[in-house]
Amino acid sequence: MPDDRISAFSLTEQVAALRPELFDAWNRVLDSGQYILGPEVDAFEKELQSLLGVPAVGVANGSDALLLALQALQIGPGDEVVTTPFTFFATAGSIARLGAVPVFADVDPQTFNVDPEQALSRVAPRTRAILPVHLFGLMADTLRLVEGFAGPVVEDAAQAILGSQEGRLAGTVGDVGCFSLYPTKNLGAFGDGGFVTSRRPELSDAIRRLRVHGATAKYYHVELGMNSRLDALQAAFLRVKLRHLQDWTDKRVALADRYRSGLAAHGLQDRVRPQMVPPGFSAVFHQFTVRAERRDALWERLLAHGMGSTVYYPHPLHLLPAFSHLGYREGSLPVAEELCREALSLPLYPELRFEQVDRVVDVMAAFYRGTA
Ligand SMILES: Cc1ncc(COP(=O)(O)O)c(C=O)c1O
Structure with missing residues (x-):
């Protein structure tokens, strides 16, 4: 009897179709001897940059992408960040983990994204950033936020790679874009992964440092960062998937x-x-x-x-x-x-x-x- 169940999500057919290319990628990395960052991650970052039009920095997961982006903006204790309450926990969790306060603005009943006017109305003297989420692949009205707020806009683009507003791609409209490569995402690794985009070179540079404990050279640390590196194997797999x-x-x-x-x-x-x-x-x-x-x-x-x-x-x-x-x-x-x-x-x-x-x-x- 045919199985006519319908899953909410499945990778079975995709993996079957890509298996030969994935094994090539796997063999290439095994033979390379470099398993964290390195040429595969560099190549993946370059390919992302040509797709999205802004530099991309690979990190360990989407939650770290948010944390590192906020840290690069020097957000910390006492600061407020306006965001949406209708999202995955990491969005606001990243704000709170830095000692800052998430300030929630209600969402639009039709788009499910943060209502830009409500978000702007929550801006107060301590507001250091606005963090919209592009929920379910639909961009929040980021152009309105950028126009209405003088400070940085951090896009949680975890679910929205290639989504756009007025032809402007998710992750390229605000100051910084945070992406997840969790397996179920539109571009998903076979494990954890993430990346950060920014049109501001100083922010990309900061994230490159912060993902390796604030180092600018081997064992030379200029600030406190964390270990949040993308694996070479994931980058190699993701390069296969990026083509599709x-x-x-x-x-x-x-x-x-x-x-x-x-x-x-x-x-x-x-x-x-x-x-x-x-x-x-x-x-x-x-x-x-x-x-x-x-x-x-x-x-x-x-x-x-x-x-x-x-x-x-x-x-x-x-x-x-x-x-x-x-x-x-x-x-x-x-x-x-x-x-x-x-x-x-x-x-x-x-x-x-x-x-x-x-x-x-x-x-x-x-x-x-x-x-x-
Ligand atoms: C909106 C949103 N933000 C952040 C994240 C965190 O990403 P990750 O699971 O890769 O840490 C996710 C995904 O899980 C997400 O959907």
Whole structure:
């Protein structure tokens, strides 16, 4: 009997297709004798630079990318950084780990990204940066933030490689861009990885130092940094995958279109509202996420039909125990709180087939008709 389950995410087909090239990369690194940084990482950074148009510095993961970017901007105790509560923990965790205070601004109910006017209204004398997140592959309105705030804008572009606003790529609009190469990301390693982009050479230089304990030469340390280096093996694998990124991105966009037209054809637009991509923005659909009426029941129904879907994110950051000392309460940021109750990310990865998308939408339609 054919297995007609549909996973929320899968790398199986991608790995099978790339296996010979990945083994070549593996053999090359084994023979090189250099396993951390070195020529593979240098080559990967150069390829990223030609893709994105700004220098890129490889680091150990996306969380470190954020931490190092903020450290390069000399953000520390007593400083405030305005950010979104509807994101992965690392966004605000990196701010707090440096002794700075995350100041949460509510999100837009349609784009799910930080509302730029709310973010700008939270700017106060101690504000040292604004940290928007390009959630699910859709850029936050970064041009508005850059225009409205005189200080640095740090883009959490972990989910948005190749996303753009007015033709400007994620990670190149603000002062610094932070990317994750976690395996499920649009460009994912076979382990942890990350990189930082910046159009300001002094920031790229600082991150290059900070990733090797603040060293400018071997055993010569000019400041406190950390060990946050990208492995040569991951860089070699990522160079193989980078060649396919545009094609995979096009497939994600086509699958998202298929979901949208399927949901509309079933007349579900009032009950299932996909993340809105405003004019001028180009999203890369790290996730296809909807606001769904009776979200938890729908989630279970899909699961009962062998269809995986995921709740990103079940808790807004401002209500998590780790940030209880900041004094936010239920109702402080109502849109983010509502999204945590309604958001559901449907199956999406480049190898997913239209026919599978149609089946997911059919189950959703039947659920709302009450017959699934
Ligand atoms: C929005 C966002 N920021 C930061 C991170 C942290 O990246 P990493 O898991 O590579 O540390 C992730 C990914 O997990 C993310 O999705």
